[in-house]
Amino acid sequence: MENFIVSARKYRPQNFSTVVGQAHITTTLKNAIRNNQLAHAFLFCGPRGVGKTTCARILAKTINCENLQPDGEACDKCDSCRTFNDGASFNIHELDAASNNSVDDIRTLVDQVRFAPQAGKYKIYIIDEVHMLSSSAFNAFLKTLEEPPSYAIFILATTEKHKILPTILSRCQIFDFRRITIQDTVDHLQDIVSKEQLSAEADALHLIAQKTDGCMRDSLSTLDKIVSFTGGQLTYQNTLEHLNILDYDYFFRIMEGVLVQDIAGSLLIFDEILQKGFEGDNFLGGLAEFLRNLLVCKDDKVLHLMEVSANLKDRYRQMSGRLSAPYIVTALQLLNDTEIGYRMARNKRLHVEMALIRLCYLQQAVTLVSNEQTGEVVKKLDS
Ligand SMILES: Nc1ncnc2c1ncn2[C@@H]1O[C@H](COP(=O)(O)OP(=O)(O)OP(=O)(O)O)[C@@H](O)[C@H]1O
């Protein structure tokens, strides 16, 4: 515990096979390396913290490895690999275009490109947040990108692909990085928790993954924070408190109330939520996601779109079985309208309360309508 190092650095993947959730990219890169068909310019696009810089560094190490493995991975033992692992290689240059975006910055880089590497095969230039380069800097760079020396490889990374000029796009091999799924994030966090000999309930890790929405870097830094906050004992409850997330239990309870048209009960639960310091729109957003999950549960074909823990899945399924699909859809529509009106509403509490009351009445209304007029539709959606 005392030696707990920031996970994002300590657990930065050192080879392609340990990069989580980007197999479509790592496989292609490994094949290109093995077959000696490496492009000279790459564009790595995708959300923040999903492994762009990490993959760029692994690529740099691998193509300089003196003893490339048959599977396309670096050996991690040769001199070159060791200097890369120590962060001491002269063959990798990183430029953060967010803070160095002038023509002069690019000229300095272009000047360096002229010199062949003293050791190793390739020099790799990583330009992070490349969309931030000024247009004159872009132009100064274009010539080098068009005719790079054989030993130079450029890896441009960006979170905003649409801002990249077509002249650059057409000169790069483009890789689209994906946000990391909740399950992949949970598995990765679990792995770190075991290695660090900490303890964490699976549902607690799920909460972290859910909160950080596919960004691995944020998941790891959140894990770090909660570890120090809880002394390394993560439970669902203490993680919930730390992350300031609304407990799903509230939504199950609200729905129980709605099912029996218990208006008073539903309003009291909403009051509890407000007392805890949450805002009405947190609640509306959470309830909408909850209903969306109930809808997704209705069909096994789309069940994987519901990214919740195994425990919670069963609970969702049971609840979903008690509601008709038309009810859920109508309720979602109602919540959507309520969310749109929320900002304008003067009495926000009342605005949400009205929605809850209507949800209670809706249950009856939709059941009546669907039985009489749309029995067929309901059967289809429900089956
Ligand atoms: N796919 C992944 N698998 C495992 N760890 C990851 C992955 N993506 C990110 N990480 C972790 O997050 C940290 C930051 O990742 P990285 O710098 O590669 O992200 P990035 O996509 O380049 O983000 P940015 O666009 O913000 O620069 C890494 O040190 C690593 O610990």
Ligand SMILES: [Zn+2]
């Ligand atoms: Zn090596």
